[in-house]
Amino acid sequence: MSAAEEVVTEAPAVEAVPKRAMTLGYGTSLVVLAALILTPLFVKNFIIFQMTMLLIYGLAVLALNILTGGSGQFSLGQSAFYAIGAYTTAILMEHFNVNYALTLPVAGVICFAAGFLFGQPALRLSGVYLALATFALATAMPQLLKLGFFEHWTGGVQGLVVTKPDAPFGLPLSQDMWLYYFTLAITIGIYIASVNLLRSRSGRAFMAIRDNEIAASAMGVDVSLYKTLAFGVSAGITGVAGGLGAIAVQFVAPDGYTITLAISLFLGMVVGGVGWLPGSIVGSAFIIFVPNIAEGISKGLSGAVFGVLLFLVIFLVPHGARQVALIAQQLAAKLKKN
Amino acid sequence: MPFKLRTAVLSAAVIAFAATSGSAFAQKKYDTGASDTEIKIGNIIPYSGPASAYGAIGKTEEAYFRMINDQGGINGRKINFITYDDAYSPPKAVEQVRKLVESDEVLVVFNPLGTPSNTAIQKYLNSKKIPQLFVATGATKWNDPKNFPWTMGWQPSYQSEAHIYAKWLMKEKPDAKVAILYQNDDFGKDYLKGTKDGLGAKASSMITLEESYEVSEPSIDGHIVKIKAANPDVLLIYATPKFAAQTIKKTAELGWKPLQIVTNVSISVGSVMQPAGFENGQGVLSAAYAKDGSDPQWANDPGMKKWNEFLDKYMPGADKTDSALVYGYGAAQTLAKVLQTCGDDLTRANVMKQAASLKDFVPDTLLPGVKINTSVTDFAPVSQLQMMRFKGQKWELFGEIISGDIPTD
Numbered sequence: 139m140s141a142a143e144e145v146v147t148e149a150p151a152v153e154a155v156p157k158r159a160m161t162l163g164y165g166t167s168l169v170v171l172a173a174l175i176l177t178p179l180f181v182k183n184f185i186i187f188q189m190t191m192l193l194i195y196g197l198a199v200l201a202l203n204i205l206t207g208g209s210g211q212f213s214l215g216q217s218a219f220y221a222i223g224a225y226t227t228a229i230l231m232e233h234f235n236v237n238y239a240l241t242l243p244v245a246g247v248i249c250f251a252a253g254f255l256f257g258q259p260a261l262r263l264s265g266v267y268l269a270l271a272t273f274a275l276a277t278a279m280p281q282l283l284k285l286g287f288f289e290h291w292t293g294g295v296q297g298l299v300v301t302k303p304d305a306p307f308g309l310p311l312s313q314d315m316w317l318y319y320f321t322l323a324i325t326i327g328i329y330i331a332s333v334n335l336l337r338s339r340s341g342r343a344f345m346a347i348r349d350n351e352i353a354a355s356a357m358g359v360d361v362s363l364y365k366t367l368a369f370g371v372s373a374g375i376t377g378v379a380g381g382l383g384a385i386a387v388q389f390v391a392p393d394g395y396t397i398t399l400a401i402s403l404f405l406g407m408v409v410g411g412v413g414w415l416p417g418s419i420v421g422s423a424f425i426i427f428v429p430n431i432a433e434g435i436s437k438g439l440s441g442a443v444f445g446v447l448l449f450l451v452i453f454l455v456p457h458g459a460r461q462v463a464l465i466a467q468q469l470a471a472k473l474k475k476n
Numbered sequence: 477m478p479f480k481l482r483t484a485v486l487s488a489a490v491i492a493f494a495a496t497s498g499s500a501f502a503q504k505k506y507d508t509g510a511s512d513t514e515i516k517i518g519n520i521i522p523y524s525g526p527a528s529a530y531g532a533i534g535k536t537e538e539a540y541f542r543m544i545n546d547q548g549g550i551n552g553r554k555i556n557f558i559t560y561d562d563a564y565s566p567p568k569a570v571e572q573v574r575k576l577v578e579s580d581e582v583l584v585v586f587n588p589l590g591t592p593s594n595t596a597i598q599k600y601l602n603s604k605k606i607p608q609l610f611v612a613t614g615a616t617k618w619n620d621p622k623n624f625p626w627t628m629g630w631q632p633s634y635q636s637e638a639h640i641y642a643k644w645l646m647k648e649k650p651d652a653k654v655a656i657l658y659q660n661d662d663f664g665k666d667y668l669k670g671t672k673d674g675l676g677a678k679a680s681s682m683i684t685l686e687e688s689y690e691v692s693e694p695s696i697d698g699h700i701v702k703i704k705a706a707n708p709d710v711l712l713i714y715a716t717p718k719f720a721a722q723t724i725k726k727t728a729e730l731g732w733k734p735l736q737i738v739t740n741v742s743i744s745v746g747s748v749m750q751p752a753g754f755e756n757g758q759g760v761l762s763a764a765y766a767k768d769g770s771d772p773q774w775a776n777d778p779g780m781k782k783w784n785e786f787l788d789k790y791m792p793g794a795d796k797t798d799s800a801l802v803y804g805y806g807a808a809q810t811l812a813k814v815l816q817t818c819g820d821d822l823t824r825a826n827v828m829k830q831a832a833s834l835k836d837f838v839p840d841t842l843l844p845g846v847k848i849n850t851s852v853t854d855f856a857p858v859s860q861l862q863m864m865r866f867k868g869q870k871w872e873l874f875g876e877i878i879s880g881d882i883p884t885d
Contacts, residue, residue: 184578191571281690284661295662297566297592299599387567389596394566398525426571433523433561440561441524 196422201375207413209368210348215272221395223380245381253373257366280392297391411460420459509583510822518576525563536804539790569593635670636880642674655708667714728756746797770797779840
């Protein structure tokens with residue numbers, strides 16, 4: 139039985155987003171996975187690079203999805219954690235000659251700590267106020283990176299150039315293709331871990347808080363601990379994505395991590411469907427490719443065209459990719475019955 | 477570092493190729509992006525985002541090549557100018573440049589704008605041996621043919637301009653007490669460094685105050701009051717247009733009359749001197765390499781007449797006080813010249829070779845006497861400036877054309 143059918147048949151009063159509906163059906167997952175593994179073999183390096191960015195932004199959107207879809211907290215500050223992750227990787231690689239693969243866990247841990255700490259004061263805030271507090275974090279970050287105090291490590295406004303790794307063990311893969319599969323492996327790992335997290339005791343605690351904080355605390359959930367934990371996990375995953383982004387783009391600079399990035403990630407989450415993890419990749423595709431399509435339609439009015447496209451998506455399918463998937467499932471089921 | 481070695485070998489190869497390819501003109505040679513009928517040129521520029529005002533440069537270049545195509549193209553080949561929006565974001569710049577190179581398959585990437593974006597794509601383009609030609613930034617690091625033989629600047633670097641001011645001060649006002657107001661980013665810091673280098677040993681005794689501001693500040697007045705309190709007699713204004721106009725205005729409001737020198741970035745009569753108030757700007761000094769489209773003294777200049785005709789026909793309604801239109805025209809004309817001298821040998825190596833052998837080339841929009849010169853060791857095409865003083869409602873040039881060439885270390 140597929141996940142989407144459950145959503146349709148189950149009583150809606152139980153949960154806003156049923157746990158199992160957070161993932162794709164088994165068969166669909168395999169098809170998507172096969173497509174992600176096989177496509178790079180047939181396309182140009184540039185497309186592979188774009189697919190790598192798709193996965194990286196997908197990870198960042200996924201992280202936000204855990205925070206918002208899982209624990210019900212808003213964040214417009216994800217770009218700050220992304221920047222911390224990117225700079226951690228870049229500084230470790232370029233100043234300390236650490237292997238690129240080893241920099242990612244470090245980036246993740248540092249961002250987890252940053253997110254956890256930021257989660258403490260954020261506990262007092264909720265809804266739009268929390269969104270504003272995180273917004274402040276995102277606007278402050280590019281300027282903090284430019285501070286003279288850090289300049290020795292961050293390179294100030296000039297940023298840091300990162301060396302792209304070659305495929306190890308003499309594998310006959312181009313740099314782009316190796317990095318893609320490397321990113322894919324990490325993405326799959328984090329995706330599975332996230333799904334399991336949300337299905338676990340902690341995940342249930344997140345969702346209990348999301349649905350009703352008072353009820354959750356009455357049931358014995360340590361609300362403040364789980365809220366900060368959600369922030370930490372989300373920031374940690376975003377940091378890993380940032381680190382991967384630094385390696386893929388081969389450059390970090392304050393201008394790459396402005397509030398625009400945070401808003402893009404938020405947008406990606408909404409378009410993908412809040413609380414539906416597979417939608418992250420769809421949301422990521424939206425924020426990468428739709429601006430290009432908009433630019434193709436009109437260079438001078440690209441922003442306006444993008445706005446219209448976004449409006450259409452929100453108007454026609456307010457629950458994003460999740461809704462589209464659901465409709466597709468229903469259609470398929472109808473066809474089967476006939 | 478293996479990368480440096482590779483580029484060193486590469487530059488040696490370029491030079492060797494340059495030495496032996498004198499007779500190659502007879503036969504047609506093409507790299508990806510060029511053919512009998514077409515030359516593909518790629519470009520990235522911010523059309524959206526905080527720096528979208530620069531988008532006018534890309535639009536001017538697009539219009540310029542449309543004019544070239546209407547006139548029959550270059551050596552019979554049409555220019556296919558492909559320009560993308562990078563929103564002034566380095567990750568987006570990498571994506572768009574890779575699209576230009578790997579998907580659109582352009583011959584060269586021309587006039588990409590912004591120091592961060594260019595830093596992000598420099599290594600990629602150099603390792604792929606694709607010309608990153610005439611980058612639209614004034615940072616000093618683009619003139620580095622030894623390490624980056626496929627990257628070339630266009631406009632004078634900020635540091636060389638600051639050198640010129642320092643030299644002038646040492647000659648005319650050796651006992652001056654100098655205050656420097658600069659924008660706290662790579663742009664402002666390049667000027668600061670150039671000034672200090674130019675003053676040399678006298679820097680510590682002459683500079684009495686260095687004051688920086690953030691580009692996000694709404695007003696600069698507080699800084700000016702602070703500077704005035706230190707009572708310097710020379711004020712160097714290394715600020716972008718909005719802040720330069722505020723500075724000139726505020727200084728006058730305070731009834732303070734130091735000698736003011738303003739960066740070349742902020743000399744537009746239309747967008748700096750007029751908002752600051754003409755009466756407040758009297759006697760302000762600067763330096764220029766290009767003509768100002770809103771300055772009446774060029775009304776009968778043959779070069780600017782061509783520029784005006786071009787705008788009227790291909791960009792009707794464009795704002796002629798926008799210096800981006802002068803800039804884009806000059807840069808595009810330089811590229812057209814390079815492609816013309818390439819003849820039928822449209823390989824990337826030959827494009828770089830021709831770009832590095834410009835001799836006394838004068839685009840329509842440069843000041844009389846300013847010429848573009850390049851060589852295998854000089855990748856800074858425009859490196860001359862002339863001092864000027866604001867008088868009445870326009871800039872009056874004075875003194876000689878000064879070369880500000882400085883080598884990269």
